Amino acid sequence: MRGPRLEIRLDRLDHNARTLRQQLARLGIAITAVSKASLGLPEIVRTWTAAGIDSIGDSRIETIEALNRAGITTPMLLIRSPMLSQVERVVAHATSSCNSEPVVLQALAAAARSQGRRHGVLLMVELGDLREGILPADLEAVAQLTLEQPALRLLGIGTNLGCQHGIAADPRNMAELSALATALERRFAVRLEIVSGGNSSNLPWLAAGHPPGRINHLRLGEALLLGREPLARTALPGLHTEAFCLVAEIIEAKCKPCRPWGRRGQTSFAAVAAPAQRPRAQRQRALLALGIQDVDPAGLSAPAGITIVGASSDHLVIEADRPLAVGEELRFGLDYSALLRAMTSPFIQRHCLQGHGLKRDGLQGKGLQGDGLQESSLLGNALASSARV
DSSP, X not given: OOXXXXXXXXXXXXXXXXXXXXXXXXXXXXXXXXXXGGTXXXXXXXXXXXXTOOOEEESOHXXXXXXXXXXXXXXXXXXXXXXXXXXXXXXXXXXXXXXXXXXXXXXXXXXXXXXXXXXXXXXXXOOSSOSSOBOGGGHHHHHHHHHTOTTEEEEEEEEOOSSSSOOOOOHHHHHHHHHHXXXXXXXXXXXXXXXXXXXXXXXXXXXXXXXXXXXXXXXXXXXXXXXXXXXXXXXXXXXXXXSEEEEEEEEEEEEEESSXXXXXXXXTTBSSOOOOOSOSXXXXXXXXXXXXXXXXXXXXXXXXXXXXXXXXXXXEEEEESSOOOTTOEEEEXXXXXXHXXXXXXXXXXXXXXXXXXXXXXXXXXXTXXXXXXXXXXXXXXXXHHHHTO
């Protein structure tokens, strides 16, 4: 097979989706599967829908359009506020969108009227992470504006935490979101279908046994794809953490000194090169046909006996405890940042596998264990107890 390539275990993604869907359903929480880190790969989206996920979210209307062209009819949520320049496309291809700006809502309403459609709206509320969101004091006015537009349908409210400043979901901010939903319903005599508590970073809050209150929806990406929560990158029990493997080929293998020599200056990606603290002893050193243009090197987990020592646009530099050969392939695990960039690179091939008869990946490092499947249930007894609250 050609390289570099991502090997994608669809059977593991299916397991993650079924496990999360079933366990969150016990709390009355539905999932929108966020496809942006997979670049909306149709094979992954179809795996999710076959596992019972009934809505897909993405931040780019271009990806949603591509999924439409691929024949995927699952409801689509645009999870980034629409650009004014794209409202016609958003209405035409996304079932609903996350919103925080009145001017955008008015433009969406005009586009929906002209297309004879009714567009769903999820109003995003700012609860501390300081990315997108309406300040709570302004929410009522924006909700009223939305309700006054016959071409818009107010589906509910949501928030986003963890992505900008790492603010965690906790009893205080989740209770505030629930209270805001109840207040809007009383003020306007409506029923909000969706109260979207956030993303994969909400799972530790649920695991701690806190009752979800009005929260009945999450937008999940990292948990479904990598079996981890974003705040501490902790593996979630019951989920596979190795559904993705990045395979790269060695293009040079030599014994070289561990320390560079000569006058030092800036590198392509650093203002000042880090000082060399390593001994001059020689080690087995190799270059792989993979670079910063393709992947976030800091997000790679190397095989046992391999150390990543640097990267440039087109090369990943490694040292090894054993001899390496030109043409040899090495397999790396990925975190969310590395996966996002690798899926975006046009130079990385994608191979979807079901896993039947395949060997275990054998990746090590950054908490990867065996085939990446934890033994206990995702949220354990905490889900069952809070479901009874």
